[in-house]
Amino acid sequence: MQYRPLGRSGINVSALALGTMTFGSQNSESESHALIDRAVDAGVTLIDTAEMYPTTPRALETTGRTEEFIGSWILNSGRRDDIILASKVTGAGYSLVRDGAPISPDTIRTALNGSLKRLRTDVIDLYQIHWPNRGSYHFRQSFIYNPSKQQREETLNHIGEVLETLDELVRAGKICYVGLSNETCWGVSQYLDIAARHNQVKVVSIQNEYSLLCRLFDLDMAELSHHEDIGLLAYSPLAAGLLSGKYQGDARPQGSRRAVNPDLGGRLNDHSIAAVDAYLAVARKHGLDPCQMALAFCLSRPFMAAVIFGATTMTQLDNALAAADLELDDDTLVDIEDVHRLYPIPM
Secondary structure, eight states, rough: OOEEEOOTOOEEEEEEEEEOOTTTBBBBBBHHHHHHHHHTTOOEEEOOOOOOOTTTTTTTTTTTHHHHHHHHHHHHHOOOGGGEEEEEEEETTTTTTTGGOOOOHHHHHHHHHHHHHTOSSOOOOEEEEOOOOOOSSSSTTTTTOGGGGOOOOHHHHHHHHHHHHHHHHHTTTTTEEEEEEEEOOOHHHHHHHHHHHTTTTOEEEEEEEBBBOOOOGHHHHHHHHHHOOOOOOOOETTTTGHHHHHHHGGGGTSSSSSHOOOTTTTTTTTHHHHHHHHHHHHHHHHTOOHHHHHHHHHHHHHTEEEEEEESSSSHHHHHGGGGGOOOOOOHHHHHHHHHHHHHHSSS
């Protein structure tokens, strides 16, 4: 396993991180514990979750169960010191958590205390804002994104309140580091600027979607990451399983993500199917497993702190872990770029 700096935090994390959004819905408690054990034994140190998980499918009665399962693993295993634990406070509009209340100082404190209780821990190593109150171009919204109605002063005042609250919680020892998720270049820059002016806790990471099918981060976000030392934690590096090829031909394997989410959160369409066909052809040409190729590509990016992958079975987990030491050769990377030029934003 490779280990990389988590932005400006001063700590290193495993290059592959375990995502847990299926724990409590697609995975039972015992299955979840077994997956964590296998990942940690293989050198994975970063475990990523959120108070709103699981989301496969979303349901009020299961909300928070993922953190509960991780918490029972921590209690039973005694291995809290072996992991770097990341969680998130839910953004505005998600009705299953606090009736969709926007992020505020009060909701941050409430969310954090709830997560600490469910996770059976006194501290969360990386606490992240799941998405901004003002909205986001993530979650397949880039085609309709329109920030012209945003209120600058309202947004800046909100960021200031969030940073003040997070700084207080860091000083209280409940959080070690702060990250953002589903943010924009401008949004991250404002967090950095306001924190610097007020000597507050600084953002160390950004968790945005990144895969062969979603490379929006390659542009201004990559520049920001380089100059400000903000590491990317890439989620959905296999595009919810699309890049494995298992959904080609309109397949819906039993127990898969597509069995509960037919369009994979808007990722599955004619353009993405064609792009996946092209990437599968690249993998076949170079004798590579398509999942491992997709993960290795993400690991090759200079801004990457860690790639967060999910697995519902041991076979999937072991296959993903095998990508940790895979280095794609120049010929493969050239072929990948040729496909990217044909399908730059396929979903």
